[in-house]
Amino acid sequence: MLIKRASDIRSSEITDKKLYLNRREFIRAATGTAAAVAAGIGGEAWLQAATPAPHGRKLENITKSTLSTQEKPNKWEEITTYNNYYEFGIDKDSPSMLARSLKPQPWTVMVDGECAKKGTMNLEDVLKGETLEERIYRHRCVEAWSMVIPWVGFPLANFVKKCEPTSKAKYIEFQTLNDAKQMPGLRSSVLRWPYVEGLRMDEAMHPLTILVVGLYDEVLPNQDGAPLRLAVPWKYGFKHIKSIVKVKFVEKPPLNTWQDQASNEYGFYANVNPTVDHPRWSQATERRIGEFLRRKTLMFNGYGDQVASLYSGMDLRKNY
Amino acid sequence: MTVRLLKVLVFVASLGPAAWLVWAIVTGNLSPNPLSDITNETGVWTLRFLCITLAITPLRKITAWNPLIRFRRMVGLFAFFYGTLHFLTYVIADRFAGLDFPDGMLAWSTARNLAKSVSEDIYKRPFITIGFTAWTTMVPLALTSTAGMIRRLGGRAWNRLHKLVYATATLGVVHYWWLVKADVSRPIAYGIVVAALLAFRLYYASRRAAFRAAAVTAR
Numbered sequence: 001m002l003i004k005r006a007s008d009i010r011s012s013e014i015t016d017k018k019l020y021l022n023r024r025e026f027i028r029a030a031t032g033t034a035a036a037v038a039a040g041i042g043g044e045a046w047l048q049a050a051t052p053a054p055h056g057r058k059l060e061n062i063t064k065s066t067l068s069t070q071e072k073p074n075k076w077e078e079i080t081t082y083n084n085y086y087e088f089g090i091d092k093d094s095p096s097m098l099a100r101s102l103k104p105q106p107w108t109v110m111v112d113g114e115c116a117k118k119g120t121m122n123l124e125d126v127l128k129g130e131t132l133e134e135r136i137y138r139h140r141c142v143e144a145w146s147m148v149i150p151w152v153g154f155p156l157a158n159f160v161k162k163c164e165p166t167s168k169a170k171y172i173e174f175q176t177l178n179d180a181k182q183m184p185g186l187r188s189s190v191l192r193w194p195y196v197e198g199l200r201m202d203e204a205m206h207p208l209t210i211l212v213v214g215l216y217d218e219v220l221p222n223q224d225g226a227p228l229r230l231a232v233p234w235k236y237g238f239k240h241i242k243s244i245v246k247v248k249f250v251e252k253p254p255l256n257t258w259q260d261q262a263s264n265e266y267g268f269y270a271n272v273n274p275t276v277d278h279p280r281w282s283q284a285t286e287r288r289i290g291e292f293l294r295r296k297t298l299m300f301n302g303y304g305d306q307v308a309s310l311y312s313g314m315d316l317r318k319n320y
Numbered sequence: 321m322t323v324r325l326l327k328v329l330v331f332v333a334s335l336g337p338a339a340w341l342v343w344a345i346v347t348g349n350l351s352p353n354p355l356s357d358i359t360n361e362t363g364v365w366t367l368r369f370l371c372i373t374l375a376i377t378p379l380r381k382i383t384a385w386n387p388l389i390r391f392r393r394m395v396g397l398f399a400f401f402y403g404t405l406h407f408l409t410y411v412i413a414d415r416f417a418g419l420d421f422p423d424g425m426l427a428w429s430t431a432r433n434l435a436k437s438v439s440e441d442i443y444k445r446p447f448i449t450i451g452f453t454a455w456t457t458m459v460p461l462a463l464t465s466t467a468g469m470i471r472r473l474g475g476r477a478w479n480r481l482h483k484l485v486y487a488t489a490t491l492g493v494v495h496y497w498w499l500v501k502a503d504v505s506r507p508i509a510y511g512i513v514v515a516a517l518l519a520f521r522l523y524y525a526s527r528r529a530a531f532r533a534a535a536v537t538a539r
Contacts, residue, residue, distance in 0.1 A: 050351060078352040090503045092351055143501070145353060190503040261502055280447055280498065285418040289352045294418040 050093035053080035053221030059132055059152055059214045067208060068136035069302075074147040076216055078289050083223045084141065085242060086191055087176065087183035094185075099222035102182045102243065107227050113173070113249035116164035123227055127213065130154040134217070135210055137233040139240075140272045140301045142258075146286045151231050152214025157205045159247075165201075169249035173198045174230065174241045191257055197241035198254035198268065199232065202310055208233055208303060211244075234303040236270040267320040271311070272301035276320050323387045330391055334398045337365045338405070355413035362406035363451075367496065367510050369399035370489045374517040381524070393465050396485070400462045403455050410448075411438055447498035454491035457484045486521075489514045 081096045088095035107123040132152050140146045178194035180186040212229045220226040225242025232239050238258050258266035274284045274297040285294040300307050344350050350357040373396040380388040415437045423429045442452045470478050497507035
């Protein structure tokens with residue numbers, strides 16, 4: 001029987017300590033990658049558990065508006081389970097499941113920049129003196145789907161006047177809440193947080209532009225941007241910033257989040273325009289949620305009569 | 321358990337995703353945009369079945385359980401099945417639904433316009449071009465999947481042809497990558513799996529080559 005003595009193990013056969021430590025590192029890294037892969041592949045929620053928003057407090061004294069469309073509004077279930085709100089996850093149904101952790105009350109809005117009334121405003125002060133109106137608007141997402149939504153709100157112009165902007169205020173920058181405790185999606189770096197949007201002053205002052213506080217005569221559900229969001233119906237959905245905590249009057253056009261993410265695909269203006277395609281898909285038609293056949297997308301989402309003059313002389317192919 | 325019985329079980333399980341989709345459509349368990357759900361689900365299942373298909377040979381080599389090879393054709397054909405459903409969903413929900421119907425829906429002009437709309441879209445949009453190419457590469461593989469075709473082609477030529485599936489999987493990942501808006505973590509995950517499965521083949525090929533070289537020098 002051959003019994004090997006220690007000297008039979010040549011020093012060249014002994015694994016260097018650095019190498020075996022590296023190997024552990026490698027295994028750890030590989031396990032980490034495998035876990036990430038598993039999460040990525042299993043992450044697609046494939047048994048849906050979307051939950052329509054519970055019905056909220058009824059809003060009082062809402063007036064009808066002549067600016068509303070006559071089209072049939074989408075259902076509550078549709079408007080509250082099909083949301084793009086990346087602060088609550090990237091899937092359409094994830095805000096309906098995760099937005100419960102948002103606390104829309106109490107809420108403050110910080111007013112800053114080129115204006116006389118800088119400071120923090122309670123939501124109650126933002127609403128003081130406002131008559132709430134029902135505004136049934138067409139809503140067109142940049143992803144080529146659309147809905148008709150009975151918003152409740154008031155003109156953004158009223159709020160702007162309260163802030164007394166100076167002559168230097170050419171644009172308004174809006175910011176969404178940036179609190180990972182309330183918004184689990186913020187832990188993912190899918191976008192650069194906080195979410196930022198902006199409007200040119202004349203766009204902000206346009207009578208169609210509203211601050212929204214309600215849906216279907218009720219308090220706005222969390223997944224739709226409670227307690228305060230923007231609606232600019234002639235622009236793609238991503239301009240309609242949700243859960244606003246900051247309004248800043250500025251001289252230069254703000255860098256909005258999606259432009260920051262991919263400036264070749266998303267611009268500052270983001271006006272609905274069937275003749276200017278997204279680089280990866282057509283904007284000529286849209287699917288109205290609940291319908292099978294696609295509709296032709298209308299210039300400025302059908303609000304051209306009211307807003308086209310804002311952009312006269314501008315090259316809309318360049319200023320997408 | 322015999323391989324034959326196992327094959328029946330795998331077949332039934334592979335129909336699961338399709339059965340679930342049909343059930344969800346019928347009972348209204350999809351999102352408010354069901355056509356988009358169907359497109360996404362069939363697409364993702366195509367990628368999953370491609371990954372399973374590509375995993376069979378490495379698994380067989382690692383486990384030395386040779387009967388595994390008898391499942392490969394079936395899972396490969398399921399990849400083609402889900403890929404075809406995915407393509408048809410796109411043709412119907414995206415292209416057909418976006419047409420004008422000047423002579424009504426059931427008219428020759430509808431067929432013409434649909435063909436035009438599909439071909440223009442494939443030509444114009446890179447991620448559609450890639451996706452369509454990926455599906456196209458599966459067609460000859462499905463057509464030559466029968467025992468008769470393997471015999472007619474000869475094992476060698478058949479093997480060479482079926483390496484096309486590497487292209488299918490790679491193009492599939494690129495197609496997925498290009499269509500997402502911001503979060504690429506899911507396409508990355510599939511990319512890593514496909515890359516690992518292809519790397520295994522490279523590693524084996526290089527070992528075989530080294531073995532052959534060694535055998536030649538030994539002679």
